[in-house]
Amino acid sequence: MTERSAPAPQGAAASLLNGLNVLEAFTPAHPVLGVTEISDRVGLHKSTVSRMLQGFAEAGYVQRDETTGRYRLGLGLLGLAAPLLADLDVRRAALPHLEHLTEVTGETSGLSLWNGTEAVVVEQVDSPHQVKHSAHIGTRYNRWASSSVRLFLSSMDLDHVHSLVESGHIIVSEQDRQDGGFDSPEEHLRQVQNDELAINDGQTTYEEFGVSTAIRDYRGRIAGCITVSAPRSRVQHLKLKDLLISSVRDTAKAVSARLGDEA
Structure with missing residues (x-):
């Protein structure tokens, strides 16, 4: 039986792939190229390459x-790669800490x-205790009561915070309105911002204690946000609160230093 090859991309898909080929023509050995050189490398007509480059230059x-009249890659590409680079760099920097x-x-x-x-868990090191609090990588949090959520919200414009709440993206429960700081969200988030620390002392579930603080680039x-989580009963019994707060702050400071923050 004869093996059939996949059909060649057509239309918009072909244009996209051709555009990517043009960008990939630039290499560390050849960082600056002219239209003719790129045309020869990717097998496209010079007029086609020229039009693509004009569009890429505008972007x-x-x-x-x-x-x-020659071209080199522009800083705009860093904007496309920034989310991925940030994820990889932050995880790599944070893990040993x-x-x-x-x-x-x-x-x-x-x-x-x-x-x-949402706050999304991208890295985790589990407690060695049999009874512990943990979450799968990829777990998303959007509850006001979550310490990581409030930590991130504290860095945002208050109008944007209200918009996230009103749209239902951030979930606020009746319990939050009573004792979770949401009775005065502006004041609460301002305090979190000043302290660079948010605490979940049984606010998400009765048995959970969590402390979150920011890491900076x-x-x-x-x-990102560093969080340490523990069973609330163990924190109370062993009087771990101060240790958890000081340790998570030290960790965030160390990770921030690796990311270049000089504060």
Whole structure:
């Protein structure tokens, strides 16, 4: 039986692949190329390559040297890669410090990133205890009571916070309105921002205690959230609260330093 090859991309798909081929023509060995050179490399007509490059230049994906007419990749490409790079860099920077945090506290430590409406767990080191609090990587939190959620919200414009709540993206329960700080959200988030610390003391579930604090990148912006979680009964019995708070702060400071934050 003869093997049939997949049909070649047509229309918009072909145009997209051709555009990617043009961008991939630039390499560390050949960072600056002219239209003819790119045309020869990708097998497209020079007029087609020229039109693509003009569009890429307008979007900031390539830069044209007005003197030579040759092109190099532009900083706009970093914008496309930023979410992936941030994820990879933050996880890589955080993991050894999360391991140390769990070793020091004996409790579960994790790293969360903000996806626009939720805190998402992207890394975790489980507590060695049989009874522990943990979450699968990829778990999403959108409850006001969650310490990681309030930590991220504290860095946002209050109008945006209200919009997230009113749209239902952030869930606020009646219990939150009574004792979770939502009776005065502006004041509560301002306090979280000043402390760079949010605490969940039985607010999500009666038996959970969590402490979250921010990690910052070289621009001083929040790049993620470190959280240490434990059974509330163990925290109370062993008087672990102060240890958890100081340890999570030390961990966030160490990870931030690895990301270039100088604060």
